[in-house]
Amino acid sequence: xxxxxxxxxxxxxxxxxxxxxxxxxxxxxxxxxxxxxxxxxxxxxxxxxxxxxxxxxxxxxxxxxxxxxxxxxxxxxxxxxxxxxxxxxxxxxxxxxxxxxxxxxxxxxxxxxxxxxxxxxxxxxxxxxxxxxxxxxxxxxxxxxxxxxxxxxxxxxxxxxxxxxxxxxxxxxxxxxxxxxxxxxxxxxx
Amino acid sequence: xxxxxxxxxxxxxxxxxxxxxxxxxxxxxxxxxxxxxxxxxxxxxxxxxxxxxxxxxxxxxxxxxxxxxxxxxxxxxxxxxxxxxxxxxxxxxxxxxxxxxxxxxxxxxxxxxxxxxxxxxxxxxxxxxxxxxxxxxxxxxxxxxxxxxxxxxxxxxxxxxxxxxxxxxxxxxxxxxxxxxxxxxxxxxx
Numbered sequence: 040x041x042x043x044x045x046x047x048x049x050x051x052x053x054x055x056x057x058x059x060x061x062x063x064x065x066x067x068x069x070x071x072x073x074x075x076x077x078x079x080x081x082x083x084x085x086x087x088x089x090x091x092x093x094x095x096x097x098x099x100x101x102x103x104x105x106x107x108x109x110x111x112x113x114x115x116x117x118x119x120x121x122x123x124x125x126x127x128x129x130x131x132x133x134x135x136x137x138x139x140x141x142x143x144x145x146x147x148x149x150x151x152x153x154x155x156x157x158x159x160x161x162x163x164x165x166x167x168x169x170x171x172x173x174x175x176x177x178x179x180x181x182x183x184x185x186x187x188x189x190x191x192x193x194x195x196x197x198x199x200x201x202x203x204x205x206x207x208x209x210x211x212x213x214x215x216x217x218x219x220x221x222x223x224x225x226x227x228x229x
Numbered sequence: 230x231x232x233x234x235x236x237x238x239x240x241x242x243x244x245x246x247x248x249x250x251x252x253x254x255x256x257x258x259x260x261x262x263x264x265x266x267x268x269x270x271x272x273x274x275x276x277x278x279x280x281x282x283x284x285x286x287x288x289x290x291x292x293x294x295x296x297x298x299x300x301x302x303x304x305x306x307x308x309x310x311x312x313x314x315x316x317x318x319x320x321x322x323x324x325x326x327x328x329x330x331x332x333x334x335x336x337x338x339x340x341x342x343x344x345x346x347x348x349x350x351x352x353x354x355x356x357x358x359x360x361x362x363x364x365x366x367x368x369x370x371x372x373x374x375x376x377x378x379x380x381x382x383x384x385x386x387x388x389x390x391x392x393x394x395x396x397x398x399x400x401x402x403x404x405x406x407x408x409x410x411x412x413x414x415x416x417x418x419x
Contacts, residue, residue, distance in 0.1 A: 115405060188318055212406045216306075218306065
């Protein structure tokens with residue numbers, strides 16, 4: 040059985056805690072939705088922030104909402120070199136000992152000591168997809184993407200939940216190395 | 230037999246014709262060597278140029294010498310989006326119908342109609358390495374690189390010559406997608 044999955048390409052983005060939303064945008068501020076993302080309940084916000092590293096900065100980084108427990112900036116390895124930060128490859132939420140950064144908003148700025156990661160490539164499976172294909176949460180998969188510039192990605196992490204929609208998330212380096220775009224199709228090899 | 234190869238990561242760079250060297254740096258100007266590259270006779274020059282696309286620019290792009298028949302700018306796909314040019318994935322030298330760009334030097338500027346490519350990943354084999362491993366010129370290989378972020382690259386082009394030194398060339402997107410650095414080791418799978 041062919042196991043085909045839509046590819047979502049994640050550009051650099053940031054998740055903010057409500058505390059940091061208020062430091063950056065003002066007391067009591069609430070993020071506003073620009074458009075929904077593939078995962079239910081998640082959205083790209085209208086708001087952006089600047090992030091400033093020791094070597095470089097990005098003036099407009101999209102915030103993804105809703106607010107989370109901890110602030111987390113997700114960048115590509117290319118971005119990490121441009122910022123001058125040593126961001127580790129991590130699963131979302133696993134930020135202990137990761138890189139720091141300064142974040143600037145219209146109402147203030149905050150410097151975090153950790154929270155900058157390069158997101159480990161992963162696939163969101165709805166529980167029903169995972170059952171159908173015999174895939175377990177946290178399983179590591181090999182996944183093929185791309186045409187002429189085809190690539191097989193190893194160690195793609197399966198994440199299974201009834202709250203997820205089927206989608207493979209790779210970053211811009213991975214997408215560009217394979218020559219793929221948002222909405223292209225990936226195939227699980229094993 | 231394990232077929233292991235050193236990896237060379239190519240950042241964006243430019244090859245210039247002698248005619249364009251003189252437009253950009255002045256009549257009779259000769260490129261000067263900064264340091265030798267892995268391929269015999271090739272060098273990184275002391276000189277750099279600015280390249281300017283419709284969406285963005287890079288102020289300091291390294292020139293690789295010696296001068297060639299035709300000017301060729303090699304960028305990553307990430308770079309091509311930043312510049313705003315539609316660069317195709319091509320083998321070096323195959324520039325017909327590729328993207329254009331404006332190049333600026335201290336003595337002048339030139340706009341090329343074609344010459345901007347994303348270099349197709351490839352391996353330089355000395356003839357003796359290719360014979361030992363049974364690899365033919367132009368053969369397409371699958372090559373594994375990286376550790377935790379491991380990737381198998383398909384369609385890696387073999388280039389065989391007595392003038393070449395054994396080296397796999399990938400661009401910064403490919404290196405970053407796989408988490409590898411200059412001097413790491415790749416392995417031919419088949």
